[in-house]
Amino acid sequence: MMAALTKVLWRTTGADVDIEDLKIVLIFCGAGLLQSLLAAMTYGVGPGLL
Numbered sequence: 001m002m003a004a005l006t007k008v009l010w011r012t013t014g015a016d017v018d019i020e021d022l023k024i025v026l027i028f029c030g031a032g033l034l035q036s037l038l039a040a041m042t043y044g045v046g047p048g049l050l
Contacts, residue, residue: 002022002023005022006019009022
């Protein structure tokens with residue numbers, strides 16, 4: 001799957017994409033998403049945000 005994602009990024013942007021760099025970006029995005037979900041579960045969503 002990682003190779004397919006790399007090929008798609010290479011075809012659309014034309015930039016040389018390294019799989020290791022892509023893994024690091026995906027790890028940080030996943031960590032940020034997890035932190036956001038934990039904060040939403042802990043503090044709830046305010047009525048002004050809906």
